[in-house]
Amino acid sequence: MTDGALREPTFLVLTALAAGPRHGYGILLEVEQISAGRVRLRAGTLYTALDRLVADDWVAVDREEVVDGRLRRYYRLTDQGAARLATEVDRMRANTRAAETRLRARFAGGTA
Amino acid sequence: MSETQERRLRRLLALYPRDHRERHGEEMLGVLLDSSPGWRDAVDLVGGAIALHLRRLFGLDGQVRRRDVLSVVSLLGPIVILAGAAADVREAAWWLLHDNMEPLPTWYVPDAPAWGAWLVVAFLAFFGQRRAAAVSAWLALGAFVVVTPILSQGYLLRSAGAGYLVLGAFTAVALTWSPGPVHGRMLAGKWAVPLAFGGDALVLAAMVLHSMMFAWWLAFAAMALTAHLACRAVRDRRIGRRAALVLALPPVTFIVEAFAGPWAYGNPYLRDIAFYGLPTLIVLLGMGILRPVRRRQPS
Structure with a gap:
């Protein structure tokens, strides 16, 4: 796999879908919660991302519902999308570990 | 939520590509109405619409077969190229209308052999003779490159006419390596060919009826309109858009000449970049041939 970061x-969208299917507005709320309010996605950005994620088979439509006369479409993470998210988590974990090690050494050196 | 706000959101959603609008329009509206949208959401919607149009235009959605696009070009390309003959037809008409008794001199219509060859290509393609059309197209392209410079000092190739040469090259490639004009006709539907011929007629009318400079603008506007309309007839709009990008090469080089000609003429390298490199690059990008290697990484 040659995927970059x-x-x-x-x-965040993939993470929001990792626990189970969510509809568009649900994804927006979940992303805000995951990022502790730091990232607030908007509809244009969300659906641009979903357009590509669905095209690449990382996300698929799970089901559709009509609520108060409005279409509500639920999306789910595919196995391929879950594998990609896991790869990304491993990459971030490795980076985080390396950063932690170096920071620990730096602080240890600084206080000595 | 007021009806005014919903109308405003619908206007913004109308900016999105049609396929996306049909698939996600109502859904997006629902999400927007749930989230009390402000001006930042409006800006975000416009940005999303632009991003999706660019993604579709430059083939990054990866769902359009280039062979299909080339099939449409193999059918319509030879017909669109014929519009380039309008200037020679205008000159020939002037010669005949002024009761000249002598035969039409070749220097008066210097590019006639090339246009004649493309007429043959257009007929062969129209009647589904792909192989014969492909061979003829390469010969016609050779006529552009070899014969035209001898007869007209290569004016056609050193000006906005370069668009015909580049379109000719794409058409020859399309006739040689795509499923061909019969497949193109299936994709294009019944109106594309009549519209393309109609465009030729419009260009000819512009050339014959108006003064030269105005006629050129009118002719290239007619060509751009024809490319657009003919490709709107293609059932899959994404295939149509990419085919239109190729077919619109002559108007593109005309616009390049209008704006960049004065400095491009002074330097042959700049001229070649402006008339050949730039339009070719645009088409290759549009066809998705030069798309980024890592296009399958959502971001």
Whole structure:
């Protein structure tokens, strides 16, 4: 796999769907919660991302409902999308570990 | 939520590509109405619409077969190229209308052999003779490159006419390596060919009825309109858009000449970049041939 780092909105959308299917507005709320309010996706950005994620088979439509006369479409993470998210998590974990090690050494050196 | 706001949101959603609008329009409206949209959402919607149009235009959605686009070009390309003959037809008409008794001199219509060859290509393609059309197209392209410079000092190739040469090259490639004009006709529907011929007629009328400079603008506007309309007839709009990009090469080089000609003429390298490199690059990008290697990474 030659994939590079995911951009943050993509990572957060995939993470929002990791626990189970969600509709568009649900994804927006979940992303805001995951990022502790730091990232607030908007509809244009969300559906641009979903357009590509669905085209790449990382996300699929799970089901549709009509609520108060409005279409509500639920999306789910595919196995391929879950594998990509797991790869990204491993990559981030490795980076985080390396950063932690170096920071620990730096602080240890600084206080000695 | 007021009806005014919903109308405003619908206007913004109308900016999105049609396929996206049909699939997600109502759904997006629902999400927007749930989230009390403000001006930042409006800006975000416009940005999303632009991003999706660009993605479709430059083939990044990866769902359009280039062979299908080339099939449409193999059918319509030879017909669109014929519009380039309008200037020679205008000159020939002037010669005949002024009761010249002598035969029409070749220097008066210097590019006639090339246009004649493309007329043959257009007929062969129209009647589904792909192989014969492909061979003829390469010969016609050769006529552009070899004969035209001898007869007209290569004016056609050193000006906006370069668009015909580049379109000719794409058409020859399309006739040689795509499923061909019969497949193109299936994709294009019944109106594309009449519209393309109609465009030729419009260009000819513009050339014959108006003064030269105005006629050129009118002719290239007619060509751009024809490319657009003919490709709107294609059932899959994404295939149509990419085919239109190829067919619109002559108007593109005309516009390049209008704006960049004065400085491009002074330097043959700049001229070649402006008349050949730039339009070719645009088409290759549009066909998705030069798309980024890592296009399958959502971001």
